[in-house]
Amino acid sequence: MSRFFQKANIGKMQLNNRIIMAPMCMYKSDNSGKVKNFHHFHYTARALGKIGLIIVEATAIEPRGRISNNDLGLWEKSQIKGHKKLVDSCHKFGSKIALQIAHAGRKSIVKETTPIAPSKIIFSKNLPCKMPNSMDSYDIEDIKKKFVKTAKRAKKAGYDAVELHAAHGYLLCEFLSSLTNKREDTYGGSLENRCRLTVEIAKLIKQKVGLPLLVRISADEWMNEGWNIEDSVYLSKELEKVGVDAIHVSAGGNQEVVDNMPEIKPLYQCHYAKKIKESVNIPVIAVGFITTPHECEEILNNNVSDFVALGRELLRNPNFIFNAAQELNERDFIESSYLRAY
Template identity: 65%
Template sequence: MSLLLEEGQIENLKLKNRIVMPPMCMYKSDNSGELKTFHKGHYLARAIGGVGFIILEATAVEPRGRISANDLGLWDDSFIDSHKKLNEQMHSFGAKTAIQLAHAGRKCNVENETPIAPSAIAFSEDKPFKMPKEATIEEIKRIKELFIKAALRAKLANYNAIELHAAHGYFLCEFLSPLSNFRNDIYGGSLENRCRLTLEIAKELKQKVDLPIIVRISADEWMQEGWNINDSIYLSKELEKVGVDSIHVSSGGNQENTNKPLKIKPLYQADFAKDIKKEVNIPVIAVGLITTAKQGEKLLEEKYCDFVAYGRELLRSPNFTFIAANELKEKELIDSSYIRAF
């Protein structure tokens, strides 16, 4: 059997293949933060299409934690039932599910909401970005509690795992970088201090929620003096120590402009995943313009990662898993209703 289509495991969560649908913002909710008909069809289609692990898009832990007014939310118990129904449907097709819990920090663009961040540094001088308020220690404590409460709701909604969003320039990622965190308290300054909040939340999630915990990071923010792969290796090792079960490796997003050489091409982030995989004993998920079954197979064969996330490709083709099964000569894995297409 191909590596891409064989079973995998994250902590005690068994996955039928190593194809992951990563979280991708759809901006299809409204100011309520609720799941809409679009979301139900969008995610269920990928479950029917054979994806082993579906991670729902960035879902805010409070209204000012949204990137836009069209983001999903999980800040209230009223959201639980619709997520539970969606999970029941996705699980019925053999997919396992996670939800990415997020806070937009300084990248919040919701009208009438004041962004909050580690330091009062705007992401951009251009609209719609606003100058964020620097978070107090009490506000940081409250946001930590919001992540835990949202994760407990996710568990009640029958998600199989939680992904903590510490990538792409959002609240937790902003704390990690010396370019967006100018604090002089326990959450700023040294690498250890800048990693503190992400580690505290991850540790508390593991202790209180009793689900596999994944953390998504930006391995490099593509700035000469910014967060880099060595920092990410340190963070990944520390995350493993507090009980995190998998690292999901992306990059960028914390700066409007970059000053490191960057070529956006297939597999451009895979080396980051490989560097981290060498240093930890927990599964690593690679992502970044991976579009074919053969690319995924290569990444697994050459030990770049343990799971392969197909983002844009799953937007183009909900049945990518069946296409992969055909390409890798495992047509028996194609759903009987679709086999005639191959």
């Protein structure tokens, strides 16, 4: 059997194959932050397509933690019901489902609120961004509690896992980089201090929630003096120590303009995942312009990562798994009702 279709675990969660739907913001909610009909059909279609793990888009832990006014949220009890309905629908078709819990930090453009960030540095003067308020010690403790409470609500909704969003220039990512974190307390300065908040939140979620926990990171922010792959290896090792079950390796997003923008081509981020996989003993997920079954096979067979996450390709093709089964001569994995199409 192809490794593509082998069952594999992330923590205690067993997936039916090694393909993951990467979290992608759909901007289809409203100011309530609640799950809408679009989300039910969008995600359930990928479950019908037999994706091993579906990671639901960035879901805010508080209203000012949304990227936009159309983001999902899970900051209060009233939002649990919609998430539970979504989870139950996806489970009917055998997929596991995780929720990415997030705070946008200085990249929030929510109209009614002022962003918060580790330091008072605006993300962009060209976009509708506001100057953020620098977080004090109370804000930091409050954010920790809100991440944990949101993870607990995800568990009540039936999610199989949660993913902590520490990538792409959002709040936790801002703490990691010396370019966006100019603090002089225990959450700024040294690499250890800048990683502290992400590691502490991960540890609290593992201790208090009990679900498998993934952490998504930007392995490199593509700046000459910024966060890089060696920093990411250090962070990944620290996350492994506190019980994190998998590292999801992306890149970029912390700066509007970068010094070292890579060529965007197939597998362009996979060397980051491979470097981290060589450094930790927990599963690693590769992502980034991966679009074909044979690219997935190449990644898995060369031990670049343990799982492969697809984003835009799954927007184009919810039945990617069935096409892969045809190409890789594993037709038993095609939904029986769809076999006539192949």
